[in-house]
Amino acid sequence: MTTPPDIIRAAYAELIVTDLAAARWFYVDVLGLVVTAEEPEALYLRAFEEYTHHSLVLRAGPTPALARLAYRVRGPEQLTVAERYFAGIGVETRRVAAGTTRGIGEAVRVHDPLGFPVEFFYETTHTERFTQHYHRQPGNAISRLDHFNVMVPDVRAAYDYYTGLGFGVSETIEDSDSLYATWLFRKPTVHDIAITGGDGPRLHHIAFASHERHQILHTCDVLGALRAEHHIERGPGRHGVSNAFYLYLRDPDGHRIEIYTSDYYTGDPDNPTVRWDVTDNRRRSFWGHEVVPSWYNEASEVLNLDGGPVPISSPPVHEASAATIGADGFGVAGTGENRQGFKLGHQA
């Protein structure tokens, strides 16, 4: 196998939204993201600390979906490395010209082994960084894109694929015979990509980081004040995995967005992997809060490189896991005719 591309970090995502005006209200008016560029059918958004052209593209389309996850690589020479690597593992690989996505230079797009549309790029139009433009920043200011979370039927296969790309493993949820979830990084934080077990390939969420917990709490107050509290799905709370303070929102199309702060540094070569037992109820919510079932079973469909839908498959339901890990995504409480939906954190 050839050398993988030198990936720096998760850099942007492109989401298909069915109502661009409603999406603009959510991501710009409510969440405060900065509009770098606006077209009749697309919005290019960034967070306050970012100087690359965008970290989120919203594109009008008939069905909500993930059009692309994009990683930035360390230099233009990495595009050829990426091309060779992905052609070598036998997945569809395309080089696209600069400007195929506004603000992004020449890039390599692949339909990765997990079924996701992924782009690798280096060149990007620089924009003004608003880190200290406090006069522009709302009380719930978002600093930067932090990570992607994808839902796949085979967590171990995703683990092997991403470690093969040189990602470090910061945390896992496991027991003696299964890996239920894992968090992997290239930048020196807890993750650029997280893997959730379930029907997939689907996008579980895109996460942005804020500097302070109070900024996340302010988003909750803003949504309450706007009678838009139904956009809050899970949290605010403290994760066990990553130690981050979190809030999960659903945008007008149902795409899940996480706002996240206070994870930790992982940049030393001997950074130890934190392994959570799947029966530890603090793993997902450190305070033991129940995880709402929608968080485990709802996610966004993904598109292939031609914009068509990617078929979804389900993970095997291990009867043994059905008894112990219903709250972790693909088991269910009870077995056979006694299936009772997802076991929540407080259930034995």
Ligand SMILES: O=S(=O)(O)c1ccc(O)c(O)c1
């Ligand atoms: O809910 S988990 O503690 O597993 C978790 C940890 C970090 C994340 O970014 C996340 O989305 C979910």
Ligand SMILES: [Fe+2]
């Ligand atoms: Fe997350």
